[in-house]
Amino acid sequence: MSIWFKPYTLADLTIRIGMAEHLGIEFTEIGPDFLRGRMPVNDRTHQPYGILHGGASVALAETLGSYAAMLTTDPSKYRCLGQEINANHIRGVASGFVIGTARPVHIGRRSQVWEIRIVDERDKLVCISRLTMAVIEVEAKN
Numbered sequence: 001m002s003i004w005f006k007p008y009t010l011a012d013l014t015i016r017i018g019m020a021e022h023l024g025i026e027f028t029e030i031g032p033d034f035l036r037g038r039m040p041v042n043d044r045t046h047q048p049y050g051i052l053h054g055g056a057s058v059a060l061a062e063t064l065g066s067y068a069a070m071l072t073t074d075p076s077k078y079r080c081l082g083q084e085i086n087a088n089h090i091r092g093v094a095s096g097f098v099i100g101t102a103r104p105v106h107i108g109r110r111s112q113v114w115e116i117r118i119v120d121e122r123d124k125l126v127c128i129s130r131l132t133m134a135v136i137e138v139e140a141k142n
Contacts (some may be wrong), residue, residue: 002032003104004071006009013067020063022054027067033104035068038097051092052126057118058087062131064102065114072107080112080133087129096121102131110135 013027023044029036045056062085068079098118105113111134118127
């Protein structure tokens with residue numbers, strides 16, 4: 001059983017603005033209860049030592065979790081806004097791609113909690129993150 005508000009496809013999920021586009025984040029798979037995407041590890045996402053910047057990992061995690069949260073709600077009635085995020089950085093990566101998978105821990109009426117696991121191309125854990133989203137009603141326009 002799908003958790004999504006409607007049957008979305010990858011074609012529905014394009015990134016054309018902001019940090020996610022700048023970092024090269026792209027969605028790669030949408031399953032019945034997860035959203036997956038990847039980000040290149042390169043000069044845009046490196047820290048001074050030439051490995052993946054922790055902030056870039058957090059940007060990938062928040063992008064995946066935020067989009068996933070949005071996809072569970074009726075966009076004409078609700079907005080999902082990041083409320084808190086944390087991340088544990090486990091392993092360094094110098095090149096290639098990192099792949100993140102967002103899965104819900106809790107989907108409530110007013111809040112959502114998402115776990116985002118980020119792995120390297122060998123499926124080794126790079127970062128694990130938890131994102132809390134506030135679910136806000138859209139104000140009616142008069």
